Every structure is written in structure tokens, then in C-alpha cells.
Amino acid sequence: MRYLIRRLGFFVLTLWAALTINFLIPRLMPGSPATAILARFHGRLTPTALHAIEASLGINTNQGIASQYVQYIGNTVTLNFGDSVQSFQPVAKIVAQAIPWTLALVGITTIVAFILGTGIGAIAAWKRGGKLDSILPPVFVVGTGLPYFWVGMILIILFAEINPWLPVALGIDPGIDVAFNWPAISNMLQHAILPAGALLITSIGTWVLTMRNTMVTTLAEDYIRMARAKGLPNRRIMVDYAARNSILPNLTGFAMSLGFVVSGAVLVEDVFNYPGVGFMLVQAVQNEDFPLMQCLFLLITVAVLVAVLLADIATALLDPRTRTAR
Amino acid sequence: MRRFRKLALAAAGGLMAAVLAACGSGTTSAAGPSGTLTISNESGGLWQCSFNPFNSSANFLSVGNVYEPLVFVNALQNDQTTPWLATKWDWSNGNKTLTFTIRSGVKWNDGQAMGAADVAFTYNLLKKNAALDLNSVWSVLDSVAQQGTDQVVFNFKAPAVPYFFYIADQIAIVPQHVWSTIADPVHYTDAKPVATGAYEVNPCTPQNITFTANKNYWQPGLPKVAKVLYPAFTSNDPANNYLATGQAQWGSQFIPNIDAFYAKKSPDHHYWFPPIAQVSLFPNEKVAPLNDPVVRKALALAIDRNKASSVGEYGYEPAGNQMGIVTPTFQSWVDPAAQSAAASFNYNPTKASSMLEAAGYHKGSDGIYVSPAGKRLSFHVINQGGYSDWVATMQVVIQGAKAAGIEIIPDNLSANDYNDKLFNGNFDLAYYAETGGPAPYYELRQWLYSANTAPIGQQASTNFERYSDPQTDSLLDQYGATADPAAQKQIIAKLEQVMLTQVPVIPVTESVDWYQYDTSHFTGWPTPQNQYALPAAFQIPDMGQVLLHLSPK
Numbered sequence: 001m002r003y004l005i006r007r008l009g010f011f012v013l014t015l016w017a018a019l020t021i022n023f024l025i026p027r028l029m030p031g032s033p034a035t036a037i038l039a040r041f042h043g044r045l046t047p048t049a050l051h052a053i054e055a056s057l058g059i060n061t062n063q064g065i066a067s068q069y070v071q072y073i074g075n076t077v078t079l080n081f082g083d084s085v086q087s088f089q090p091v092a093k094i095v096a097q098a099i100p101w102t103l104a105l106v107g108i109t110t111i112v113a114f115i116l117g118t119g120i121g122a123i124a125a126w127k128r129g130g131k132l133d134s135i136l137p138p139v140f141v142v143g144t145g146l147p148y149f150w151v152g153m154i155l156i157i158l159f160a161e162i163n164p165w166l167p168v169a170l171g172i173d174p175g176i177d178v179a180f181n182w183p184a185i186s187n188m189l190q191h192a193i194l195p196a197g198a199l200l201i202t203s204i205g206t207w208v209l210t211m212r213n214t215m216v217t218t219l220a221e222d223y224i225r226m227a228r229a230k231g232l233p234n235r236r237i238m239v240d241y242a243a244r245n246s247i248l249p250n251l252t253g254f255a256m257s258l259g260f261v262v263s264g265a266v267l268v269e270d271v272f273n274y275p276g277v278g279f280m281l282v283q284a285v286q287n288e289d290f291p292l293m294q295c296l297f298l299l300i301t302v303a304v305l306v307a308v309l310l311a312d313i314a315t316a317l318l319d320p321r322t323r324t325a326r
Numbered sequence: 327m328r329r330f331r332k333l334a335l336a337a338a339g340g341l342m343a344a345v346l347a348a349c350g351s352g353t354t355s356a357a358g359p360s361g362t363l364t365i366s367n368e369s370g371g372l373w374q375c376s377f378n379p380f381n382s383s384a385n386f387l388s389v390g391n392v393y394e395p396l397v398f399v400n401a402l403q404n405d406q407t408t409p410w411l412a413t414k415w416d417w418s419n420g421n422k423t424l425t426f427t428i429r430s431g432v433k434w435n436d437g438q439a440m441g442a443a444d445v446a447f448t449y450n451l452l453k454k455n456a457a458l459d460l461n462s463v464w465s466v467l468d469s470v471a472q473q474g475t476d477q478v479v480f481n482f483k484a485p486a487v488p489y490f491f492y493i494a495d496q497i498a499i500v501p502q503h504v505w506s507t508i509a510d511p512v513h514y515t516d517a518k519p520v521a522t523g524a525y526e527v528n529p530c531t532p533q534n535i536t537f538t539a540n541k542n543y544w545q546p547g548l549p550k551v552a553k554v555l556y557p558a559f560t561s562n563d564p565a566n567n568y569l570a571t572g573q574a575q576w577g578s579q580f581i582p583n584i585d586a587f588y589a590k591k592s593p594d595h596h597y598w599f600p601p602i603a604q605v606s607l608f609p610n611e612k613v614a615p616l617n618d619p620v621v622r623k624a625l626a627l628a629i630d631r632n633k634a635s636s637v638g639e640y641g642y643e644p645a646g647n648q649m650g651i652v653t654p655t656f657q658s659w660v661d662p663a664a665q666s667a668a669a670s671f672n673y674n675p676t677k678a679s680s681m682l683e684a685a686g687y688h689k690g691s692d693g694i695y696v697s698p699a700g701k702r703l704s705f706h707v708i709n710q711g712g713y714s715d716w717v718a719t720m721q722v723v724i725q726g727a728k729a730a731g732i733e734i735i736p737d738n739l740s741a742n743d744y745n746d747k748l749f750n751g752n753f754d755l756a757y758y759a760e761t762g763g764p765a766p767y768y769e770l771r772q773w774l775y776s777a778n779t780a781p782i783g784q785q786a787s788t789n790f791e792r793y794s795d796p797q798t799d800s801l802l803d804q805y806g807a808t809a810d811p812a813a814q815k816q817i818i819a820k821l822e823q824v825m826l827t828q829v830p831v832i833p834v835t836e837s838v839d840w841y842q843y844d845t846s847h848f849t850g851w852p853t854p855q856n857q858y859a860l861p862a863a864f865q866i867p868d869m870g871q872v873l874l875h876l877s878p879k
Contacts, residue, residue: 029742086383087374088513094374097532153563161567168571169564174364174534174555273564275372275533283371283560286741287383 003322007312011305018301023072025297026290027065076298082291084284091295095277099262099299101171102276105192106261106268109199114254116200117207121250122243124208125215137208144205152198152271159194167191169273195272199265203257207250214246221245248315255311259304263296359539359552361878363848366574367863368565372558375530378516379498380458387556388516390870391537392523393498396426396445398871399491401764402600402655402857408871411440411499411522417809421485424493426478432544434501436520446472447502449480449493457512461492462787485807488771491764495867524549524874533558550877551848569595569842576872577842578863580715582640584842594846598854598861601655601836603762603769604646605716607707607723608791608831612782613754615697616705620685621732622829626671627678628730629723635835638719646833647671650773650825651818653836656766661819667826678730695731704733705754708747711738716757719835723757748790751782756790759837767805767814770821773831774798793830839865850875 075081081091117140124133143151160168172178172188218224219242227237266278277296284292316322377388389395396412399405414427432440449470452459466486473479480493504520505511519527522544525537537554557574559565566581568574570588581588581597589595609616609625616622631645647653648671649664679695686698695703709720717738724734734755739747747753762769772778772788776799779789786792798821805817825831841861843851852861852872859868859875 083513084374086381087376087515088378088381089374089376089515094532098372156567161571164571168567169559170533170557172533174557175362175536177529178531270561271563273558273560275558279560280372286370288742 003316004313007309011309014305015302018305019073019076019298020069022294022297022301023069026288026293029285029288072294076294081295081298084292085289086283086287086292091291094280094292095295095299098275098277098280101274102265102278103261105171105195105274105276106199106265107258109196110203110254110257110261113200113204114207114250114257117204118211118247118250120204121208121211122215122238122246125212125219125246126238126242128212128216133212137205137212140205140208142205143201144203144209146202148198148202148265148267149271151201152195152268155194155198156271166194171275191272191274195268195274198271199268206253210250210253211246214249215242218242218246244318248319251314251318252308252311255307255314256304259307260300262303263300359550361551361847362553362555363551363576363873363876364555364557364568364574365576365578365863366557366559366565366568366842367576367578368559368562369864371560372532373530373535373556375517375532375535376515377519377527377530378511378514379500379519380452380455380460380511382460384516385460385498386864386866386869387535388519388521388527389496389498390523390867391525391554391873392519392527393500393521394523394870395495395498395867396428397490397494398859398867399495399764400858401602401762401860401868404656404658405491405764407494410867411445412494415490415494417487419481421487421807421809422482424480424482424490425473426480426494428476428478429544430476432522433542434504434520434522435526435540435542436501436504437542438501438503440499440501440522442472442474442476442478444502445478445499446470447506448497448499449478451500451505451511452497455512461496463489463492463497467493484803487809488763488765488767488806491768495764498867523870525554545874548874551873554873569844572844572846575844575846575848576863577840579840580642581842584642588842592844592846594844595842596845596851596853597842598852599642599838599840600854600857600861601644601652601838602860603759603837604650604652604833605643605719605757605759605835605837606646606773606831606833608753608756608758609705609829610751610754610756611792611794611830612751613705614699615701615703616754618685618697619828620681620687621697621703622832624678624682624730625727625732626829626832627673627681628675628726628732629832629834630673630726631834632673633726634719634722637722639715639835643715643835643838646835648826648829648833649822650770650831650833651766651822652762652769659766659815659818661815661822664819664822664826667823671826673726675726675729675731678732682731689731693728693731694733702733703731704735706735706737707755707757708737708739708744708753709757710744711740720757723834749785751780751784751786751790751792757834758790760788765814766818766821767802770818770825771802771805774821774824775802791830793828795824795828795830798824847879848876849879850877 083089084091084094120136124137127133156168159166167173167190171191172184176184176187178184224237224241227241263278263281266282268274269276269279280292281296284296374384376384377392379385379389379393394411396410397415398408398410400408411429411432412426413429416425417423418425426445428442428445434440453464456464466482466484466489468481468483470478470480499522501520508514517530524540524543526540528536528538535556537556539549539552543549562579565577565579566587569577570591572592584597589597607625609622611617626648635641635643635645647668649660649668651660653660682695687695690696690702697703707720710716720736724736727734748756748758760769760772774793775789776794778787779792779794780786782792801817801820805814808814839860839862845851852859859871861872863869
């Protein structure tokens with residue numbers, strides 16, 4: 001219990017630090033949202049119009065940085081993120097439109113990669129030196145070494161251009177409305193195959209390798225030998241003794257990557273023109289869209305922190321030693 | 327749209343299979359619109375579904391096709407005008423009063439009639455909310471009021487003939503009965519616009535906007551294309567793939583190796599890049615020794631413009647000229663005397679060196695000239711790091727300058743950093759392009775008018791090089807006061823001389839309107855033979871004109 005309270009306290013402290021950095025960083029960037037607008041409409045605006053735009057965006061209002069900070073914390077706690085300076089729509093609404101795509105594509109792919117990778121790693125370690133062990137891990141490690149955008153481009157050339165089987169871009173064909181009917185869902189699935197494939201190819205190797213290596217060490221432990229001596233079935237030794245103890249590093253990594261799912265995969269979205277929050281973040285930074293930026297950064301931070309907290313709890317459940325330590 | 331360019335994969339592959347969906351071959355049996363057109367314009371982000379015609383990040387989606395201005399001014403054909411929501415207009419009172427007669431029989435797409443009251447309301451809305459006035463028309467306007475039943479009178483503080491372009495062509499008319507009820511028009515999203523245009527938004531998602539034909543459009547028989555799809559492309563590659571595979575028919579961005587990647591894929595694939603403005607080197611007038619015209623002239627002589635065009639811009643953007651006139655677009659404005667003087671600015675680093683030596687500059691041991699005051703001719707140039715073509719062009723500039731004994735050090739910056747330094751005047755040299763307009767005057771005024779500039783450290787709206795010359799200002803003012811084309815040409819000829827003798831700005835290449843079009847399913851595209859509008863899909867309100875001219879095959 002003390003362990004959990006300590007973790008919670010750490011969580012709150014980190015959250016506050018992240019919120020503060022989130023407030024400061026955009027304000028340290030060169031330029032301002034008005035500069036970005038001026039850049040779009042250069043040659044026509046007079047300085048008077050520029051001041052009017054600045055006022056309408058609520059910037060350069062002579063408000064002290066301290067009072068801005070207090071207001072920001074208040075707005076954040078009440079989940080009031082304000083309006084985007086690009087479209088003047090509520091930021092929450094814009095993010096809500098993009099996040100399902102990211103969660104579906106990156107989220108599901110991450111879970112699949114973790115399950116597949118950990119499973120393959122465990123089996124490879126159990127039968128180390130075997131055929132499976134000598135082929136799969138090296139192949140996946142090579143996949144991890146490949147740059148994501150390169151794999152994506154190769155997949156596009158092979159399966160969308162030379163063989164036009166799959167769509168080259170977007171999450172759904174422009175003429176089709178997003179809906180819960182088969183034509184729409186199958187279209188969305190078709191659009192997801194290539195980006196998900198590229199993500200799997202480049203991410204699965206990490207899970208395989210970490211799991212295999214930890215498991216190999218674990219298998220040399222005395223309690224494994226003891227279990228064998230007791231005559232326990234192989235399956236039980238592999239799953240309950242070896243894998244349970246080896247999965248801890250992977251689990252932490254998994255929690256972290258689940259947290260990062262929310263940030264989207266900027267490269268996925270760029271190469272496949274897939275809708276999601278990753279590219280939205282880039283766009284927000286380019287246009288100095290502070291409200292949108294802050295909302296996205298906050299979302300990412302909170303998601304990672306919550307995921308880490310959950311991983312801590314899971315670790316505590318799986319490994320009694322972490323509960324009693326110190 | 328944006329010139330955010332990356333190395334695209336120039337993937338060859340004969341595809342164009344029958345699988346390609348959504349091309350909507352038009353079955354033009356009955357009357358009425360048909361066919362589906364897809365636009366491929368790299369916009370750099372997902373759609374936010376705002377169609378507010380006064381929001382600078384959204385209006386390229388709604389001005390021309392959904393909302394309409396009073397008059398269409400064709401930048402490619404010397405200001406040629408086509409009536410739109412106005413039928414007639416006249417300057418009077420020494421070019422200080424402009425009277426529009428508003429078209430009758432036009433209806434908003436909610437069924438209400440459009441009239442002079444809406445027009446007067448729109449301009450006064452901009453007066454009340456300066457943040458909506460994206461063209462700063464109220465810097466010259468005094469009052470706008472309805473007169474009689476169908477006229478609107480614009481009174482100007484001083485003669486401002488060139489502002490006709492901004493007032494009549496660039497500002498969309500909005501319905502009074504809708505916008506008068508909006509408490510905060512600046513922050514208004516306008517997701518479902520009530521407008522007069524040929525198209526309606528139906529529906530918009532972050533990934534795609536569907537524009538459908540307005541069945542009660544006031545021009546009978548138009549539009550002929552039933553549906554326009556506008557997918558959101560966040561980068562060039564997928565947008566280019568859509569064009570190459572025929573999934574999109576109207577493109578508006580840079581395609582590397584365009585002949586192999588696009589044009590050769592089908593005899594129906596065409597492209598055309600009309601030049602509209604100039605990409606130039608802006609020497610900061612407040613930085614010594616760049617404030618010496620001799621140094622600027624030497625710099626202009628040291629730039630191999632043809633090489634900059636062929637090496638930096640793949641030959642897509644033609645070489646610029648020291649007159650400051652975009653050719654061939656504005657060839658008729660070129661003064662013969664200026665033309666021959668401009669030829670004396672052809673690449674010649676030896677001449678640049680001797681010009682510097684004649685002015686008392688001497689070469690240091692490192693081969694770089696030193697001014698009489700002891701300053702080395704070594705300058706930093708700020709550039710958009712994201713524009714790979716601009717970065718490549720700058721390498722050509724740097725080589726040429728080095729041959730003439732001038733050192734240029736490139737600072738390739740992020741867009742935010744670049745804009746900040748540019749607007750505040752914190753640079754030696756800047757590589758930059760203005761928006762220009764339907765005649766050379768607009769770009770020259772953006773470059774040279776001293777009222778547009780600001781002291782170093784304060785944001786200027788244009789004239790970032792901080793040039794200030796009373797004579798030039800008065801020439802620009804005179805131009806604004808006359809509607810006589812002959813007088814305007816004489817003034818432009820004098821401004822060409824300013825460019826040639828003072829060298830306040832050094833044009834390097836000409837920026838173009840990116841445009842690709844597919845004739846397999848649609849006809850009526852703007853072509854070099856029929857330049858009825860600026861052809862890029864991001865040009866407002868020209869894209870509305872293009873849509874009105876297109877018809878399914």
C-alpha cells in the first residue's frame with residue numbers, strides 16, 4: 001500500500017512539472033500565432049490589422065506571465081482548453097475527431113506487436129538454438145533497424161503502386177462517409193493494412209529481443225532447475241515460472257508505448273497521409289496554435305504518466321519483491 | 327499548396343488500372359450537373375471544417391466556390407475583369423468614389439435574396455472587426471453605404487484605384503441576415519455556410535470536404551460538375567500519388583521529376599506553371615555596407631539567375647530579372663529602356679568585382695572585399711529551411727557571390743524562426759517571395775512602399791528590407807490615383823528604373839502557380855492558350871472560376 005501511495009505522489013509531482021513545462025515551452029518559441037497569420041497573408045495586412053488579429057487571438061494582451069499561468073492551470077484542471085487559433089473551433093472537439101483514428105491504428109498495432117513479440121521471444125528462448133530461435137529474432141531485429149518511413153514507402157510502392165491492391169493514402173476513401181456499416185468499415189480496414197504492417201515490421205523486433213534475452217537469463221536460475229527437478233510440466237515452467245518473471249521489463253516498455261500511442265505516429269501519418277493526432281501536433285506547432293498544442297501535449301503527458309502508473313501497479317502484482325522493497 | 331518539399335519517391339510503375347475509384351466518368355445524358363472531381367492540393371494538415379471567408383487559414387476553401395466576391399479580376403490577363411455579384415462599377419470624384427451596381431435575382435442558398443444591403447453590410451462588418459479585414463481595405467476606405475435599391479458606394483480617403491482588386495475580387499460577400507446575428511464574427515467557424523456560390527459544403531470531415539452543386543445557383547446551367555471532393559493531404563507524396571494514379575484530377579503542388587512521375591503516365595495528364603511573383607534576395611537597408619547601392623548592384627551582378635532556375639528550381643520556376651517585373655505574365659508592362667538596362671545585370675562576377683573596386687572596396691587576403699570603412703563583405707542570409715528548392719537555389723547564389731568576392735553564409739531556419747527574423751528586420755539578407763497581385767504594381771508596392779515598413783525590431787507588414795525613398799513613395803501614390811492604363815505604365819517604367827539604379831530588392835527566380843490537370847474526365851481547364859484564371863486550387867477566388875468552367879466529358 002505504501003508503495004502505491006509513493007507511486008501516486010510521484011505521479012502528481014510529475015504531472016505538475018509536465019504542466020508547467022507545457023505552459024513555458026510554447027512561449028519560448030520564436031514568433032507568435034499572429035506572426036504565423038501574417039506569414040500566410042503577407043503583403044496585404046497593415047500593422048493595424050495585425051494588432052487587431054493579435055487582440056482577437058488573446059495574445060499580447062499585457063497580461064502578466066504569472067496570471068497567465070494561474071489561468072492556464074485553472075483551465076487545464078477544468079478541461080477547458082479554449083479554441084484553436086486556426087479555425088476557432090474548440091480544441092477538445094478537434095482532438096476528439098482525430099484521436100479515434102490514432103487509437104485504432106497505433107493502439108491495436110502496439111498491442112498486437114507486444115503480444116506477438118513477447119510470445120515469439122518466449123518461445124525462441126525456451127527452444128534456444130532451435131530453428132525458430134535462429135531465424136525469427138534476427139529477422140525481426142533487422143526490421144527494427146529499418147527506418148519506418150522507408151518501410152512505409154517500400155510497402156506503398158509494392159502494394160499500392162506496382163500492384164494497386166491497397167490505397168496509397170488517407171484513412172478512408174474521400175467519397176465514403178465514416179459510418180458503422182460494412183462498406184465503410186472494410187474501406188477503413190483496407191486503408192489500415194499498410195500503415196499497420198509497416199508499424200509491425202519496425203516495432204515487433206524490440207519485444208522479441210527483450211523477451212528472449214531476459215528469458216534466457218531467467219531460464220538459468222536455480223528455481224527453474226528446481227521446478228524441472230520437481231517434475232513440473234514444461235508448459236507450466238515456461239509460462240508460470242520463466243515467462244512471468246521475464247515479462248517485467250517488457251511490461252514497463254509496453255505501458256510506456258501505450259502511453260505514447262496517444263501522441264500518434266507522426267511518420268505513419270505523414271507517409272500514409274493517415275488522419276490522427278500526430279500530424280495535428282506538427283501542424284499546431286507550425287501555426288503556433290498554443291491552445292491546440294497545449295491540449296495535445298497534456299494528453300500525451302497524462303497518457304504516458306497513467307500508463308507508467310498502471311505498469312507500476314501491474315509490476316507490483318506480478319512481482320511481490322517490488323511491494324516490500326525498502 | 328505549401329512548398330514544404332521532401333525528396334519524393336519517384337516511383338515508376340504503370341498502374342492506372344481500372345481499379346481506380348471515384349473518378350466518376352460523367353454520364354452527361356440529361357441536363358444538370360454530373361461527375362465527381364477530386365482535388366489534390368497538399369494543405370499540410372487535416373481539415374478543421376471552418377469556412378469563415380475572413381479566416382486566413384480557412385478562406386482558400388470557401389472564397390470563389392461557396393462565397394462569391396463582386397468582380398473577378400484575372401491576374402494572368404492584365405487585370406481583366408468579369409462581373410460576378412456586381413454587374414457594373416464606376417470610379418468618380420477624382421477616383422475617390424467607387425460605385426457598384428449589385429446583380430439582382432441572386433439568392434443565398436437558404437432561399438433569401440442577396441442585395442446591396444448585404445454588400446454594404448459585409449464591408450462595414452470588416453470595419454467593425456479589423457481582424458476580419460485581411461486586405462486592410464479600411465486603411466484607404468472612408469465609408470461604404472447602400473445607395474438606392476441596387477447600388478453600393480465606396481468612398482476613399484484618397485484615390486486608391488489599385489485597391490479595386492482587394493475590394494472587388496478578394497472579399498467575399500456574406501449574408502446580413504446570418505452574420506448580423508453572430509456575436510463574434512472573428513471566432514465564427516461557419517461550418518455550414520449560407521452563401522451565393524455554385525457549391526455547398528455537404529459534408530465536411532477532417533479527412534475530406536465534399537462540395538455539392540448548388541441546385542439553385544443564379545447562373546443557369548452552372549455548375550456542370552456535380553460533386554467536388556477535397557481530401558486533406560498532409561504531405562506532398564500521397565497528394566502526388568493521387569494525381570499520378572488518376573484518383574485526383576486537379577493538382578496544385580510541386581512534383582519532383584514531373585514528366586516521368588506524372589505527365590508520361592497518361593496523355594491526359596498536363597501541367598502548367600504560370601509565374602505570378604518573384605523570389606528575391608532582400609538586402610537589409612539598415613545593415614552597412616548593404617546600404618551602399620554599389621554593394622547591392624555587385625550582388626545582383628553576381629547571381630547566375632539562369633543557373634538558379636535550372637539547378638535550384640528544376641527549371642519549373644523561370645529566372646527573375648532586375649526590373650522587378652514578372653515575365654512573361656506582365657510582359658506588356660516592361661519598358662524597352664528598362665529591358666536593355668536589365669540585360670546589363672546578367673551574371674558577370676568580374677564586372678561585379680571591378681564595380682566594387684571602382685567604389686573604393688579592396689580585396690582582403692581571403693578573397694573577400696572589404697569596404698572603405700573596413701567592413702568585410704560577409705553576410706548571413708535567412709532562408710526557409712523547409713523549402714528544399716530555395717535552399718538549393720541559395721547554393722547557386724552563394725557560389726556566384728563568392729566568385730565576385732562577397733561571402734554569403736546561409737541560415738536555413740524553421741518557418742517560425744524565419745518569419746520572426748524577417749518581419750522584425752533581424753537579418754543581413756533574406757530570401758523571400760511576396761504574394762504580388764494582378765499587375766506589377768502590387769508586388770513593387772509590397773517591396774518598396776515605406777508606409778509598409780517598420781523600424782528594426784518591430785514587425786513590418788511588407789518591405790522587410792526597410793527601403794525608404796520619398797520619390798518612390800510618391801510614384802506609388804501617383805499610380806494609386808490614376809485609372810488610366812497609359813499613365814500607370816509610365817509610372818511602372820519609372821519604378822523599373824528605381825529597381826535598376828537603386829537595387830533595393832534582387833529578384834532571383836519567379837515563383838509560379840503549381841498546377842496539374844487531368845483531361846480524361848473533365849474539360850474546360852485553364853491552359854496556356856486559355857488563361858481565364860489563376861489555375862492553382864488554392865487561389866481565391868480563381869478556383870471558383872475554374873470550377874464554373876469545368877464540365878464532365
